[in-house]
Amino acid sequence: MRLPSLVAVSSCVLLQYSSVAYGQSNASDTRPYPGTPANFSSFALAPFWPYQTFVTEPDFHPPVLEITKQPGASDGLFIFAPLPFLPVYPDRPPVGLIMDQLGNPIWHSANGYLGQLEVQQLDGKNVLTYWTGGIGGGFVDAHGMGTITILDSTYKLIQNVTLNDGTFKAGDSMQNKPYPSYIDIHESHITPKGSLIVTAYNSTPYNLSAVGGPEDGWLLDSLIYEIDLRTNETLFRWSSVEHIDELPLNGSHQLHPNGSIIDGNNATHPWDYFLTNSVFPLDDGYILSSRHYWSAIxxxxxxxxxxxxxxxxxxxxxxxxxxxxxxxxxxxxYVRPLDSTPNRSVTIDMFNNHNNGFDNGTNPSTGLTLYLDLQNRTVETVSALQDPKKVVYVDSQGTFQRLPGDHKLLANGQIPTLTEFDDNDRVVMKARFGQDNQVSSYRSYLVSNWSATPYWAPKIATTQEASGNVTLSMSWNGATPDVYDGWMIYESADVNGPLTEISQRVPRTGFETNATLSAGTRLVMAAAGKGNQATRRSESIRVELPSV
Structure with a gap:
């Protein structure tokens, strides 16, 4: 569904600055009706979120970004992968996005499901990483079979990382068809030693009678791999099934409200009893988050x-x-160690959903920081971040990111909002990219270290206006604000060129910049650059319109 009055957005952010407390809206503080997810919105009644369109990128429809900031909020770029609920938005394909804090898109991926979009470091350089593949699993706890892509700061491919050791059996809605790679969507962390930590899932036959399931049942083995990016060698492999003696099945909370296990009758619908949704190095080992076990291990x-x-x-x-x-x-x-002293103590952060599809609307979701005394085996809370003006109950997904200056970012996953807290845990920024339960992003980040000069050329396109003039639209997908601040337009009355004289200089205005050309036939080209220095030129196009 498209809203013609909303889609042609040139001012692409609803931005407010305030030195006083945020408004008193408590819409997300309302408990859901029984049997519905927390923050549930009626799709028939909730307003549809506006999105942007561009002449140079007609298939690209990023959401309008609604931002409220206070002085002291962090600068940077938002990095996320919004997944629209397609029955609501059939014309908005999933895409990975980088956007600035004025709501302007900076980069978008090709259309298609993409997750785990993140800036990381490889060999001392910033890289962009993301997951692509097929999604299985239920409505809340999806898993995937796919590939990790690593791009350099020109968006050239460094590597596609795959995993297939010959043991995987696709499960759930994937219909048991084979996949070239079985890396799951939940984790893809590059370590300082040049390895990649990923998760994977495998349908596995198992006797489930001890937990009320069938003797010839099936469960979803939760796997961890660490892969050497130079050799593709597996450095570490861990299987939850191989450690059931340490982590028994009866510790799982992935149960129906009546206490029975969910699925487990066949290979296509195994019981997802564990679900590892984050893994990170800890001292000489690892720390993992098991969502269905309610455990950091x-x-x-x-x-x-x-x-x-x-x-x-x-x-x-x-x-x-x-x-x-x-x-x-x-x-x-998103369990992450903040600091640790081996065998003595560790402080960890996590996004504490405190809700899922069956157990929701009771406990507010928070950014939880815990101090663990490993010698005395005690745990205490350091802080539990939440926006007091907008309490949320997040069934699935979420990020707790540490920012410079001891600021923190909570990204609410299933609920398309992000909140920044300062070093005194006061809210200094809030952003929204859709209505609750109409779009989500598994993880979202705010980064200040991504500078990119695309290897491809800028794009230009023309639109004839009723006045007889021509609007020239210019964009360069992926170029960060530090790379260019304006456009130099070259025109020649000779349609065979050459194009040597600059006819206009136009400041950059967001993702797509417009300029007016007088009527007439000519050859036109645009170059993105800073000052008088052209960084990259577009292809030239022929404008053929009669003089007025």
Whole structure:
């Protein structure tokens, strides 16, 4: 569905600056009706979110970005991969996006499902990484079979990382067809030693009678791989099924409301009892987040469980100093160690969903920071970030990102909002890119270190106006604001060229910049650049319009 009155957006952000408290809207603080997800919106009643269109990129439709900022908010670029609910937005294909804080798109990927879009470092240089592939799983806890793509700062391909060790059996809605690569969507972290940590899932036959399932049942084995990017050699492999003695099946919370397991009857619908949704290096091992186990789990370099921090009862840890705050969590995402002293202590961050599709609307979602005393096996809460003016209940997905200056960013995954907190945990920025439950982004980031000069040329296109003049539209997908600040337009009355004289200089205005050409037949070209220095030229186009 398209809204003609909204799609032609030249001012592409609803931006407000304020030195006072945010408004008192508490729409997300309303508990959902029974049987509906938290923050559920009726698709028939909720307004459709406006999006942008461009003459030079007619298939590109990024959302309008609504931003509210206070002084002291961080600068940078938003990086996310909005996934529209296609029955609501059938004409908006999924795409990866980089946008500035004025709401202007900077870069967009090709159309097609893309996840885990992130700026990382490889061999000391910034790279752009993302996952592409096929999605299986249920409405809330999808998994995937795909590839990790690594691009340099010109968007040239460095590497496509694949995984297929011959043991995988596609499950769930993937219909058991083979895939060239089985890397899952949930994690793709480049380590300082030049390796890539990824997750994967494999349908596995297993006797589920101990948890009320069939003896000839199936479960989804949650796998971790660390892959050497230079040799494609597997440096580490971990299987949840191979550690059921340490992490038994009855620790799973992935159950129907009546307490029975979800699926598990065949290979295409295995029981997803564990779900690893983040993995990160910790000392000489790893820390993983098991969403369905409600646990942050540390592994040694051999894959043995060294400790299990459980969000319900502490697991291997005792909860201390709980007056006025709680260290409990559930259905969490994005567990990251903030600092650690091996065998003594570690501080961890996580996005504490505290909700899922069956258990929702009771506990607000927070950015939770916990201090773990590894010697005395105690855990206490350092902080639990939430926007007091807009409490959210996030069923799935989410990011807790540390920013420079001890600022923090919470990206709410299923709910298309981002909130920045300053070093005193006060809200200084809020952004929204859609209506609740109409679009989501698994992870979202705010980065200040991405500078890119695309290897491809800028694009130009013309539109004839009723006046007889011609509007020349110019864009350069992927070029960051530091790369060019304006356009130099070259025109020649000789349609065979050459194009040597600059006829206009036009400041950059967002993703697409417009200029007016007088009527007539001529050859036109545009160059993006800074000052008088052209960075990259477009192809030339022939403008053939009669003189007025």
């Amino acid at each position: 540390a592994l040694d370099s051999n894959g043995n469980v060294t400790w299990n921090l459980n969000g319900e009862d502490g697991g291997d840890f005792d909860l201390v100093n709980q007056t006025g705050k709680s260290s409990t969590f559930s259905w969490q995402h």
